[in-house]
Amino acid sequence: MSHGYKIASAVVGSVLLAAVSFLLTYTPAAESSPVLLRALWGLAICSAVVALGAGIYGLAYLRTGRQRAEEHRRISSGASGYSPDRLDMRPVKPVKFWYNMALIFVGVLFISAAAGTGMTLSALLEMPARIWDYSVQMVSGVAQIPDEDARDDWSSAFEAMLESVAIAWIGTLVGAIFSLPCGILAARNMAPLAIYIPMRFILSVIRAVPELVFAVAIFIPLLGVGPAQMGGAMAGAFALGISSIGTLSKLISEAIEGVDPGPLEASTAAGATHVQRVRWAVLPQVLPEVLAIWLYRFEVNIRASAILGALGAGGIGRLISPPNGLFGQRPYDWEAIGITLFVIIAITMVVDQVSGFVRHRVIHGAKVRQKKSKRGSGGSAEETRAAAVPV
Structure with a gap:
């Protein structure tokens, strides 16, 4: 064309x-x-x-x-002008x-x-100035010398954030307990087809439903809404736990399907039962990765618990969600909002760093420094050298 x-x-x-x-x-x-x-x-x-x-x-x-x-006719006829050779012509840009x-x-x-x-364009043009104004107010709320109202804001934020961490921890434990057997049954190399297909279907259904739906449609009507004493925190924990089962089981099953088949073949040749094969040939290979997956899911659940709290499932979200939270008041109390956001960011970063360190330790192991030899200079280089040995 x-x-x-x-x-x-x-x-x-x-x-x-x-x-x-x-x-x-x-x-x-x-x-x-x-x-x-x-x-x-x-x-x-x-x-x-x-x-x-x-x-x-x-x-x-x-x-x-x-x-x-006209230029094309002139170059084609060769009557006048200079027609460059094809080798001299520069390549045409695509x-x-x-x-x-x-x-x-x-x-x-x-x-x-x-x-x-x-x-609207006016709202976009006004956005930088508004962001700067609100950011200054939030920073001033965090940096101010705490008076009685500020101390109440800090106390409420820490208490609600610890509640969110507890919700995430319970949800992660529920998901971890059930995800390992479900992941084994959903692995193609560990389960027959009659179990593999239904288990995959069930896990797909669980993953298709967000934890928000689990919380609002099932657990909040069953357990209650609001803070921990009203049952909302437990509703959020079970919603995160059910949602974690679907995600964790899928990741664990994929890790199991990628194990080295050598130990499995050796255990089968030695007459091991199915449980023994799982215990001695599969778990030693996938357990570090499984632990890392569980820890990562814990980080995800902390962020999700803050969202569930806005719906009445306990946690830090209930402090900022309308109509009774900080964003339900007019005008907004940006100093209290800044304190709440600072607590959320600080505790989330601390949990991320700790879980990241534990994940790295589980996957890569520790490095132990060997002591130098007490011999003098007559010792060999192999004996006097300090080496990092993974454990």
Whole structure:
């Protein structure tokens, strides 16, 4: 396809997209949905702008057509001028017309989506100043000398964050206890097909349901809503535990399917039972990776427990969620919000560092420094050298 046909295709496609978007704004669905109506108007306007730009580019390209044809005839006839040899000609830069049009189309979709969400240019321009103002207020709340109100904010934030950590820990333990046997039954090399397929299906169903749904639809009605004394924390813990079973079991089953088959074949040849094969041929290979997966899930559950708290499942989220939290008050108490966010970030970073250290220790082992030999210079280099030996 020549360059002119590409430009014409881009113009026609943009005009059709603008026309279709404009016509869809008169449909009942668009008239009943402000979000869809704004998105369609944004798509129509952007498509029209792209069509106008491509049309102007096409007109400029057409104006050079006569000059390009004359130059082509002159070089082909060789009557005048210098026609360079093919070996002397510089390589032609590849045309990226469709690549550029794809980028423009992505930009059009972004603008239409921004229009659908009600985003305005004035709000974007005011955002940096607002962020700076709110950040200053939050930092001043953290850095101030604690008075009685500030001490209450710090105490409430620490108490709620420790509750979130406890929720995450219980959820991780529940997931760890059930994920190991489920992961073994979901591994293709450890379970027959009649067990492998149903277990994979059950785990897929569990992973398909978010922990928010488990909390709101099942455990909050059963156990209660609110802080720990009202049952909300236990509801969040069990929601995270059920959700962790699906994720952890999948990761553990994949780790088991990737073990070295040599020990399995050796244990089978020695007459080991299925349980003995799992105990002596599988677990020694996958246990470090399994422990690392459990610790990582603990980090994820801490962040998820803060979100569940906003729905009434206990934890730090209940302090900031409307209507009774910090974001339910008008005007916002940015100093208390800053203290709460600082506690969330600080404790989460501490837990991440500790679990990261434990994961590294489990996977790579410790390095023990051998003592230097007490012999004098007459000792060999092997005896006097200090070596790092992994344990």
